[in-house]
Amino acid sequence: MLCPPEELLQKNQALSTTWQRYQALPSFESFVELAVSINSFTEFLIDKGVTALHHASHQLEQVTLALFNKDVGHPLPQAALDDLNERLRALTRMTHAHASATAGLVEREQDLHHAASQAVRLGQIWVITDAPAAWNSLQTQLGYFGLAAGFIPWETAIPDSADVSPLLLLDMGTLHESAWRPRIQALRQRFQMGQLIGLGVRSDFEQLHEVLGGGCDSCLLEGTPPHAIIERIMELNERHEQEAFRVLIVEDSKTASHLIRRTLAENQIVSEIVNDPRQTLTALKQFNPDLILMDMYMPNCTGVEVARIIRQHNEFLSMPIVYLSGETNVALQVDAMRLGGDHFLTKPFNPVFLNTIVRSKIERYRALRRSMYHDSLTGLLNHSSGKNTLDMMLSGIAHEGGFLSVVMMDIDHFKQVNDSYGHPVGDQVIRSLSWLLKQRLRRHDILCRYGGEEFLVGLPHTDAEEAFAIMDRVRQDFAKIRHPYRDTHFHATSSAGIATYPLHQTGDALIKAADAALYRAKHGGRNRIQVDAD
Numbered sequence: 001m002l003c004p005p006e007e008l009l010q011k012n013q014a015l016s017t018t019w020q021r022y023q024a025l026p027s028f029e030s031f032v033e034l035a036v037s038i039n040s041f042t043e044f045l046i047d048k049g050v051t052a053l054h055h056a057s058h059q060l061e062q063v064t065l066a067l068f069n070k071d072v073g074h075p076l077p078q079a080a081l082d083d084l085n086e087r088l089r090a091l092t093r094m095t096h097a098h099a100s101a102t103a104g105l106v107e108r109e110q111d112l113h114h115a116a117s118q119a120v121r122l123g124q125i126w127v128i129t130d131a132p133a134a135w136n137s138l139q140t141q142l143g144y145f146g147l148a149a150g151f152i153p154w155e156t157a158i159p160d161s162a163d164v165s166p167l168l169l170l171d172m173g174t175l176h177e178s179a180w181r182p183r184i185q186a187l188r189q190r191f192q193m194g195q196l197i198g199l200g201v202r203s204d205f206e207q208l209h210e211v212l213g214g215g216c217d218s219c220l221l222e223g224t225p226p227h228a229i230i231e232r233i234m235e236l237n238e239r240h241e242q243e244a245f246r247v248l249i250v251e252d253s254k255t256a257s258h259l260i261r262r263t264l265a266e267n268q269i270v271s272e273i274v275n276d277p278r279q280t281l282t283a284l285k286q287f288n289p290d291l292i293l294m295d296m297y298m299p300n301c302t303g304v305e306v307a308r309i310i311r312q313h314n315e316f317l318s319m320p321i322v323y324l325s326g327e328t329n330v331a332l333q334v335d336a337m338r339l340g341g342d343h344f345l346t347k348p349f350n351p352v353f354l355n356t357i358v359r360s361k362i363e364r365y366r367a368l369r370r371s372m373y374h375d376s377l378t379g380l381l382n383h384s385s386g387k388n389t390l391d392m393m394l395s396g397i398a399h400e401g402g403f404l405s406v407v408m409m410d411i412d413h414f415k416q417v418n419d420s421y422g423h424p425v426g427d428q429v430i431r432s433l434s435w436l437l438k439q440r441l442r443r444h445d446i447l448c449r450y451g452g453e454e455f456l457v458g459l460p461h462t463d464a465e466e467a468f469a470i471m472d473r474v475r476q477d478f479a480k481i482r483h484p485y486r487d488t489h490f491h492a493t494s495s496a497g498i499a500t501y502p503l504h505q506t507g508d509a510l511i512k513a514a515d516a517a518l519y520r521a522k523h524g525g526r527n528r529i530q531v532d533a534d
């Protein structure tokens, strides 16, 4: 989607206002605000794919950051002020030019959306190729996972209405090698935020150099089978689905906490503020953050004391705590880390530095949690966390009322799959079913690998009839997936049993009833879904 020009101009206006504020009151604090505002504008441009302006904004950000040097006082020296002024004015001029150039296009794009039912809609995934027939099977297989892929010949331009960050699979084998680099460069130029994957590239240095040097993110070498291409696409898809990062700010100063909150919000990080440290435990339970930003000195207790209290609770043992303090005393910092902290940032903080630390700590924390609560083969919840999540969801449903359907799904004759094709191929079949479930179910549904080839699914606010309709489509599509084996392929089927709350009241009772229904589905001939009340 193109960025609406009004939104772009509004963001640019906000940036100009902070610059005017700094000029009127050239303090360190207002310079921090300016840096935050520039960083936010750059992030906005990346988010909206406004690549034409991104470079200038990023440069401005770099220049501003370089001025966070303790030898540079405020107001800034005249030369630095002039330089910033010129850069900001140039960025504003470019923003206005871009906004007027895209105004017509946005209207056209909206018209196209209204006419979408008439038009042939290209998917988010495009295969650029002159031999589409060779990719029909990939397109069909992706369709079973709920992903649409379209074909575009190398000579045809991608329409203006294109998404700004598509996934482009480039069939290099159908383009003369001398044209590789310029073609890839042109696509990269246009889709700076897209993912470009070169297909059918030889493993030698020259070809890889051409493709990666031209701007592809990665290559899938000659002979890569369709299921490996699908696997790469699924991985990319999952990376896009991350939930927003969440930070709890424990800070007695309302001004400081709001400044931090704004800095984080401008980087799409969600936060909650606790001004009274005694409320920290309640806030932790309610808000469920990924990281705590902790002021070091507060009335009543210090940040270190709060951190020690937090660490007495098992569930928060590994949660990252980053201290914020005006203190530069190294011995004290070491002591604070020894007593339960993970990092120390000195105030006034550099906003970009703050965001970088927060993001990298949260990424590590999430990776750790994934390994604790998720199954390594499929990435789904593991047995015990699946059951715990079901119990928690059930208490919510019992409180607010409504249905909850539990499904036990199992791959048919899986022992034969292993015996005929080998354990690694069996693993791949398990992963295919998990991908399919991930694509088809909602974000808040429970998805768990309950045992070897058995999955537990929890569908809140879904009665048995609706659950049957959803799962039966999954069953049908799973049966169509081609699992590769040597030069050929095979199909697998699945069966499932469904039980629903309030007919069964506890998590254990629901699982037992769904399991009994699954048993009946197996004995009824397999490749079918059985509801427990039927």
Ligand SMILES: Nc1nc2c(ncn2[C@@H]2O[C@H](COP(=O)(O)OP(=O)(O)OP(=O)(O)O)[C@@H](O)[C@H]2O)c(=O)[nH]1
Pocket (backbone or CB within 6 Å): 410, 411, 412, 413, 414, 415, 416, 418, 422, 423, 424, 425, 426, 427, 430, 451, 452, 453, 522, 526
């Ligand atoms: N490849 C692979 N196989 C597994 C995994 N976990 C369990 N299995 C195998 O899954 C098979 C399950 O077989 P059974 O429970 O006998 O049932 P089935 O052959 O699927 O037959 P029905 O369920 O009755 O249709 C066993 O052979 C296990 O060794 C795993 O992680 N990977």
